[in-house]
Amino acid sequence: MISSATSLPQPQHKPFTRMQSVGLVFVCTILGAAAQILMKNGVNQMTHFSLMQAVRNVPLLAGYCLYGINTLLLMLALRDGELSMLYPIIALTYVWVTMLSTYFFNEHISLAKIAGIMVIVGGVTVLGRATSKA
Amino acid sequence: MKTPVSSMMLVFVASLIGSFGAVFLKLGAEKLRYGFRHILSMQAAAGVALFLLSSVFFGWGIKNGELSVLYPMVSLGYVWTLLWSRIFFKEPVTKSKFAALGLILFGIVLIAGAG
Numbered sequence: 001m002i003s004s005a006t007s008l009p010q011p012q013h014k015p016f017t018r019m020q021s022v023g024l025v026f027v028c029t030i031l032g033a034a035a036q037i038l039m040k041n042g043v044n045q046m047t048h049f050s051l052m053q054a055v056r057n058v059p060l061l062a063g064y065c066l067y068g069i070n071t072l073l074l075m076l077a078l079r080d081g082e083l084s085m086l087y088p089i090i091a092l093t094y095v096w097v098t099m100l101s102t103y104f105f106n107e108h109i110s111l112a113k114i115a116g117i118m119v120i121v122g123g124v125t126v127l128g129r130a131t132s133k134a
Numbered sequence: 135m136k137t138p139v140s141s142m143m144l145v146f147v148a149s150l151i152g153s154f155g156a157v158f159l160k161l162g163a164e165k166l167r168y169g170f171r172h173i174l175s176m177q178a179a180a181g182v183a184l185f186l187l188s189s190v191f192f193g194w195g196i197k198n199g200e201l202s203v204l205y206p207m208v209s210l211g212y213v214w215t216l217l218w219s220r221i222f223f224k225e226p227v228t229k230s231k232f233a234a235l236g237l238i239l240f241g242i243v244l245i246a247g248a249g
């Protein structure tokens with residue numbers, strides 16, 4: 001049994017370049033936003049909450065799958081990339097979800113919503129920088 | 135108000151459960167240093183189970199109300215995670231992390247007011 005960290009083999013993978021990590025995270029934000037839209041569409045179709053209804057709900061299941069794929073890809077992207085650079089990109093998901101919500105569900109965009117999202121994206125950006133330094 | 139407070143509360147609960155999922159995943163990830171076969175640990179399983187439970191509350195929450203209001207509230211998870219990182223993993227809370235939390239919370243309040 002391997003018990004000490006020093007006896008571990010060196011990582012085998014070839015690290016992503018900065019551009020590859022950024023590109024992958026960007027793709028993740030779009031997948032993540034699409035997953036949310038699918039899930040919302042799915043739960044809108046449900047009359048009540050039952051497991052039988054949920055497992056037959058195609059948009060809901062598709063949303064879950066996309067969310068799972070998105071999580072795995074995100075872990076891969078975060079492996080080599082710097083958090084300070086990737087966190088603000090991840091926060092773009094909030095922007096996409098809001099834009100897609102107006103398109104698919106006719107939700108209203110107010111100045112307060114736009115301001116709120118900008119403040120949250122700012123907060124996540126600061127958090128990414130703070131976490132990288134620590 | 136198009137988004138009921140009950141929906142916001144459900145997303146609130148979902149973010150709380152999800153943040154505990156992250157704590158367990160972190161505990162599970164620490165076992166990985168003993169080899170990749172440790173990917174299937176009780177901690178990792180608990181983390182995934184909590185994420186699934188969190189998604190049930192989230193789905194329940196977004197059924198009524200606007201997604202453009204409820205989805206940004208997921209960012210509350212960052213706040214919980216920082217709190218648990220401090221408590222369970224003794225990670226330092228710096229001034230900039232504190233400022234980041236303030237911004238995220240302020241953003242959530244703005245959007246909740248708009249909802």
